[in-house]
Amino acid sequence: MSAQPIKAAHLLLVCLLSLVSAVAGADTLERVRNSHSVVLGYVPDFAPFSTQDGDKASGYAIDLCQGIFNALKTELNLPSLQVRYQPVGLGEETSAVSTGKVDILCTPTPATLERRKTVSYSIPVYTAGLSAVVNKKAPNALLRVLKGDVVKTGPTWRTDVNRALANMTYATIAGGVTEQWINQQIRSLGVVATLVTVQDAAAGLKRVADGKADVFFAERTMLKHELTDQYVTGNLVLLDRIFEYSTTSMMLDRDDENFRLLVDSALSEMYRSGEIERQYDKHLGGVSDTSRMFFNLYALP
Structure with missing residues (x-):
């Protein structure tokens, strides 16, 4: 038997064993x-x-x-x-x-x-549902944009939105799809802003409460739960708007x-x-x- 058939047979055996291993693992x-x-x-x-x-x-x-x-x-x-x-x-x-x-x-x-x-x-x-929490003292211009109250018509609407969102610090939980979504919004609007990531919802809300972030974006039910548990009489507000839905x-x-x-x-x-x-x-x-x-x-x- 030549070396070439032996090599081919060996390769076939390795492939079969790999396949069996993959199937078994699954x-x-x-x-x-x-x-x-x-x-x-x-x-x-x-x-x-x-x-x-x-x-x-x-x-x-x-x-x-x-x-x-x-x-x-x-x-x-x-x-x-x-x-x-x-x-x-x-x-x-x-x-x-x-x-x-x-x-x-x-x-x-x-x-x-x-x-x-x-x-x-x-x-x-x-x-x-993706929602946002802000400080009660947040600027009115920022709140109007986040609430969706800015009418997107006329020659200056984009300038008004950019001015309201610019130079703000936004926070979200690290590694999730929300982080990607915020970066997308910043790029598409051409806004100069800072995005920081945190470990969990509690850390994000604390940043807003301490004035280290202007807005914290996270899943709405998580935000409601954390606010009810930790900030019942605090200085934080959960906005009504839902920015994105996701199954x-x-x-x-x-x-x-x-x-x-x-x-x-x-x-x-x-x-x-x-x-x-x-x-x-x-x-x-x-x-x-x-x-x-x-x-x-x-x-x-």
């Missing part, structure tokens, strides 16, 4: 069945969606993941299945899922094309459709049974008519 259900345990990831300090209290986790997303855990026990016929909640740092969500550190990221995140290169997503579990979902392994199907089936059943609405009432301050409409769209038949 089979979450088989891994859970063999280990009798599942690892549910979450981002701490992301109230009311996921928070850490000692070695325990709680929040809206955690309760939904508990429902998925129960579905796993039933599907795999493993009543003694163990669960471990694994904290995941901001900016580490994608790698935690793609490397198998966690089986699912419970904390909902918006899907992006860049993230979809390495991970997949469940059906949506929440519709996020958010749980992050899963990109190459595991069987596990994704189980997760989507469990979430769809939670939508149909009213469980998700009960979790909205418990953690998110109730459900609106618009949210109920989204529930019907998100649940798969």
Whole structure:
């Protein structure tokens, strides 16, 4: 036998082994069945969606993941299945899922094309709204622009907007899609401004309260929760305007459709049974008519 066929056969074997390894790595259900345990990831300090209290986790997303855990026990016929909640740092969500550190990221995140290169997503579990918090003493010109009160007609409207937004300091949580959105707005309007990033909502609100930032942008429900908890009688104001909407979902392994199907089936059943609405009432301050409409769209038949 010549060296060339041997080399070709060796290469084929390596490719097959790599393929088998990839498939095995992607089979979450088989891994859970063999280990009798599942690892549910979450981002701490992301109230009311996921928070850490000692070695325990709680929040809206955690309760939904508990429902998925129960579905796993039933599907795999493993009543003694163990669960471990694994904290995941901001900016580490994608790698935690793609490397198998966690089986699912419970904390909902918006899907992006860049993230979809390495991970997949469940059906949506929440519709996020981007809002802003300012100091009560914020300039009127800035407030008018942020509230959307500036009429975008006439030769000077862009100049008025730029003047109101210029030389301000804007803050947001590091590593998220909001950071990209603010940078986009600054570039498209040609505004000279400063963007600073913070670790969490509490740090962002503190910057505005201390006068170190003029505006803090973050998800509206998170802002309401943090303001109610820490700034009931403070000097901060949550604006009514929602700048952007985004569906958010749980992050899963990109190459595991069987596990994704189980997760989507469990979430769809939670939508149909009213469980998700009960979790909205418990953690998110109730459900609106618009949210109920989204529930019907998100649940798969």
